[in-house]
Amino acid sequence: MASNLRPDQLANLLRRAVRERMLLPGQTLNQDELASRFGVSRIPLREALRTLAGEGLIVMRPGIGAVVTELRPDELDELLELRMALEPALLASVVGKVSAQQLAELRAHAIRLGDLAVEGDLDSWCSEHYAFHRRLLELAGRRHSLRLVMQVINLMEPYARVDASLAPDGARSRCDHQALLDAIEAGDAGRTRQLAEQMIETSRARLAGLINDIPSSEDPLAAMLVDLKR
Amino acid sequence: MASNLRPDQLANLLRRAVRERMLLPGQTLNQDELASRFGVSRIPLREALRTLAGEGLIVMRPGIGAVVTELRPDELDELLELRMALEPALLASVVGKVSAQQLAELRAHAIRLGDLAVEGDLDSWCSEHYAFHRRLLELAGRRHSLRLVMQVINLMEPYARVDASLAPDGARSRCDHQALLDAIEAGDAGRTRQLAEQMIETSRARLAGLINDIPSSEDPLAAMLVDLKR
DNA sequence: GTACGCTACTGTGTATACAGACGCTACAGG
DNA sequence: CCTGTAGCGTCTGTATACACAGTAGCGTAC
Numbered sequence: 001m002a003s004n005l006r007p008d009q010l011a012n013l014l015r016r017a018v019r020e021r022m023l024l025p026g027q028t029l030n031q032d033e034l035a036s037r038f039g040v041s042r043i044p045l046r047e048a049l050r051t052l053a054g055e056g057l058i059v060m061r062p063g064i065g066a067v068v069t070e071l072r073p074d075e076l077d078e079l080l081e082l083r084m085a086l087e088p089a090l091l092a093s094v095v096g097k098v099s100a101q102q103l104a105e106l107r108a109h110a111i112r113l114g115d116l117a118v119e120g121d122l123d124s125w126c127s128e129h130y131a132f133h134r135r136l137l138e139l140a141g142r143r144h145s146l147r148l149v150m151q152v153i154n155l156m157e158p159y160a161r162v163d164a165s166l167a168p169d170g171a172r173s174r175c176d177h178q179a180l181l182d183a184i185e186a187g188d189a190g191r192t193r194q195l196a197e198q199m200i201e202t203s204r205a206r207l208a209g210l211i212n213d214i215p216s217s218e219d220p221l222a223a224m225l226v227d228l229k230r
Numbered sequence: 231m232a233s234n235l236r237p238d239q240l241a242n243l244l245r246r247a248v249r250e251r252m253l254l255p256g257q258t259l260n261q262d263e264l265a266s267r268f269g270v271s272r273i274p275l276r277e278a279l280r281t282l283a284g285e286g287l288i289v290m291r292p293g294i295g296a297v298v299t300e301l302r303p304d305e306l307d308e309l310l311e312l313r314m315a316l317e318p319a320l321l322a323s324v325v326g327k328v329s330a331q332q333l334a335e336l337r338a339h340a341i342r343l344g345d346l347a348v349e350g351d352l353d354s355w356c357s358e359h360y361a362f363h364r365r366l367l368e369l370a371g372r373r374h375s376l377r378l379v380m381q382v383i384n385l386m387e388p389y390a391r392v393d394a395s396l397a398p399d400g401a402r403s404r405c406d407h408q409a410l411l412d413a414i415e416a417g418d419a420g421r422t423r424q425l426a427e428q429m430i431e432t433s434r435a436r437l438a439g440l441i442n443d444i445p446s447s448e449d450p451l452a453a454m455l456v457d458l459k460r
Numbered sequence: 461g462t463a464c465g466c467t468a469c470t471g472t473g474t475a476t477a478c479a480g481a482c483g484c485t486a487c488a489g490g
Numbered sequence: 491c492c493t494g495t496a497g498c499g500t501c502t503g504t505a506t507a508c509a510c511a512g513t514a515g516c517g518t519a520c
Contacts (some may be wrong), residue, residue, distance in 0.1 A: 042473095067492075144286065144312060294501065
């Protein structure tokens with residue numbers, strides 16, 4: 001597969017692979033395998049990995065290689081606090097900047113999300129959910145805020161996916177997003193911010209209960225403990 | 231100079247070079263020159279550059295190379311808003327986590343800062359000021375928050391340096407930092423947060439007036455405007 | 461049977477080498 | 491005199507190749 005992919009595109013693919021749990025937290029990545037899978041040599045692949053390392057998504061350990069960042073429960077909580085500090089303000093600043101056409105596209109996207117929730121296609125729902133949020137956040141036109149928020153969301157995403165798979169189907173309804181779009185369309189920044197805060201708070205409440213059940217790829221300590229129990 | 235530097239260390243050196251305005255915003259970096267200067271080949275250097283790209287400090291333009299990120303005035307403002315959203319909370323969470331010895335070291339550091347302000351050694355003051363803030367923020371023990379805040383601070387730093395060089399000497403007094411340490415020692419999280427907010431607000435007020443005077447390496451638009459004025 | 465050390469192998473890290481893109485300069489045409 | 495273009499040089503981007511570190515597996519000694 002000589003796809004002639006560039007480091008930036010490779011980085012995108014790798015981010016998605018981490019988000020979608022094709023590369024699991026704690027997993028050590030084999031550069032030869034990834035490179036040949038993408039049809040490139042290890043040089044551009046390694047550059048992509050370094051980019052992800054700069055974003056905190058992976059860690060490069062000298063002599064060992066790239067390891068997907070693993071989060072402790074308290075770190076997940078920290079990330080949710082960061083989202084709380086960043087995302088509502090960013091969404092509020094979207095108010096007044098979005099055109100009628102953009103809003104229509106977002107509404108269509110939200111409806112697709114609702115349909116997927118009903119169908120129960122979890123992976124698709126997660127991907128579309130992620131894309132929806134990202135598009136919305138992009139509209140603020142604040143590149144630095146966007147970069148930081150996306151870093152936080154990308155870090156959480158592999159865990160959020162597990163959360164989504166355990167949550168009841170009703171939690172993935174379309175209502176939240178439609179309400180958010182309503183507030184934005186109405187030009188109500190305060191309400192937008194409030195709804196955003198509410199959504200994050202909901203995530204936090206759900207994650208708090210599930211945090212210990214999230215499986216990681218190797219988690220040596222947990223494996224040891226399991227062995228010791230026998 | 232065959233220093234055998236690793237990409238991580240190279241990234242540190244490059245970050246410092248950007249902070250200290252040895253590499254100016256807008257400047258295109260020559261990989262051969264940098265590599266030979268550090269005594270390594272271009273491969274580890276490029277990996278370091280990709281790391282900085284992941285942090286937003288530089289941009290990799292295909293076929294052109296690495297360009298130091300240049301900020302528009304509104305972006306500086308955005309970054310200050312981000313600091314406002316992140317840093318006070320982080321500093322407040324330091325309260326209660328810092329040992330007597332760490333506090334003593336920080337006090338010594340603050341006194342050094344005051345001395346440097348009196349001496350008028352601007353470069354040293356800026357570097358020590360940066361190091362002081364970083365150490366303080368590290369004590370919170372929140373790696374993700376720290377990473378994000380440092381990204382923001384690193385982006386602003388080359389501009390903050392110009393600001394510092396234009397500000398009156400009195401602005402670089404030691405009082406601010408001592409007061410902050412006092413609040414932390416007293417275990418007063420609220421006051422700590424308030425002082426942090428105040429410091430950022432001060433920066434913002436100063437930068438607002440100076441934003442247009444900050445020289446960049448090329449700033450094509452500004453150059454065009456200057457030409458047009460003649 | 462267990463614990464330690466050695467060896468072989470796998471995979472990372474980097475230097476060298478080469479292909480191709482970008483930009484600059486010099487020249488020809490309008 | 492200005493504009494468009496062709497050619498060249500410099501620098502980026504990537505594949506190949508090699509040196510070395512980490513790891514696992516085996517054998518040996520206790």
